[in-house]
Amino acid sequence: MSFFHSTVSRRDFMKNLGIAGAGIGAAAAAAPAFTDMADVISKAQSIHPKNPWYVKEREYLNPTTEIDWNKMERFEGGPYDPVKCLSTADYQKIMAEMGANRKNFILNNAPGKTLRDFALNMSAAAYPNAVIWGPYVKHARVKGYFLGEQGSVFTPQMLGVPRWEGTPEDNARMMRSVFQHFGAAEVSFGEIIEGKTKKLINLSTTDWGPNMRIMFEDVDKAYVVDDGKDLATGKMVIPNRCKSVIVFKIRQSQEMTKKGNSYIARSGSNKAYDQLAITNYRVKAFLNGIGYEAMSGGTFGITCARPGWGALFGMGELARSMQMIAPTEGPVMRATAIMVTDLPLPVTNPIDAGTNKFCHSCFKCADICPSGAIYKEPNPDFIQCPTNHSGGVPGYVAEKLKPETFNNSPGYKRWPLNHFACRSYWTVNSASDNWCIGACVFNKMDEATIHPLIKMTVGASPVFNGFFTNMDIAFGYDHQPEDKWEDWWNEEHKVVPMPFTNY
Incomplete structure (x- = not known):
């Protein structure tokens, strides 16, 4: 640039x-x-932290705290918690007192010590027993994957207190805060509707294979039946009474997204997948902690990947690339996932920010896609992706490719994406599937004043859409050239504040 x-x-x-x-x-x-x-962008990262101008650098091993190294001794490690050094009787006494105080705080809604405060505290320290996404999912237990690591938090029943009760609107505000605290960029709310949105729940889980069925039953609690083997058979059951759906999105690194066909770009994607797993199990632990059920999976676990629920319930709009474009950060999302729960919640309405209309005249993502997987016709339609496509990879021809394998349902109007072409290209080339995301005109944050002004214009009228695409190209908003990719190691990287990531 x-x-x-x-x-x-x-x-x-x-x-x-x-x-x-x-x-x-x-x-x-x-x-x-x-x-x-x-x-x-030419400013390289220094080996020193960036400090304000008035910060002075001192001599080596000479901090402002005076040290006498002759008197310094090595510390004898031992039990960190002093309470654990007590006798058994004294330890039990102090733990009983703590439990009584905790119950009293919760029952009396003490500020900062209510049931949901305590559940938030517990869920922040909940750890899964195994990795629960992507290629490593076979090493996880299906129960923990679907229901969360139950038993890692106190439930209201275990505490001897009633579960949390709030209006749907209060619950929505609460869950937005919880999701953002645990790494989601944004949250919206939907519902499972017979004959409509229920059709968006998979018949089986992609993460576990077609023999692990996803079913709805008239039961009080969700449950899992599996054979405990790598190629699991059985079922994951959602109670019919659980109607609420929380839709949340996980952002990925914008700077890494622009590193094209590189492992650096894939690292940004993989970190976001990991964030999805962390957000999933922590939020499920929180909902268990306030007395409710929660069911979810990985990126492809229990529902179609990415855009559907978000486009239906106010998260963004469906794009030409089959990604979802959000008003705030565009398509820079690794996942738009859902969590099913019995917590009463309102629903949010779909939005129109002008971005879907923008895609009618913008072909930037399709032009840059190295596998030719993105549909280049101006208007979307009720069609499926081609059944035979090499994806630009010699020798990789899907002679028996079935569109339904990739959830290319003809039930909605869109620009079909050839998933095989996309996946085969970036798998064989060790590439990142970020090309379309990195090239998108809406791949901008709102830090520069001009970007929200342009988004506002797009939302009001499509008359300048073609002009904005050309300006985006002229301004150099695209993937960085290959000879710049390794510069990442020497650049200054801003820590993205919450709620976009939490570690």
């Missing part, structure tokens, strides 16, 4: 677009000039 040095003000930019009306014009006038992006 070194070719681009902008001194154009936002006022002039918007004025050239002819849209400097009252609202947009005022916003453009208040904004400063563009930063020189070439200078910004």
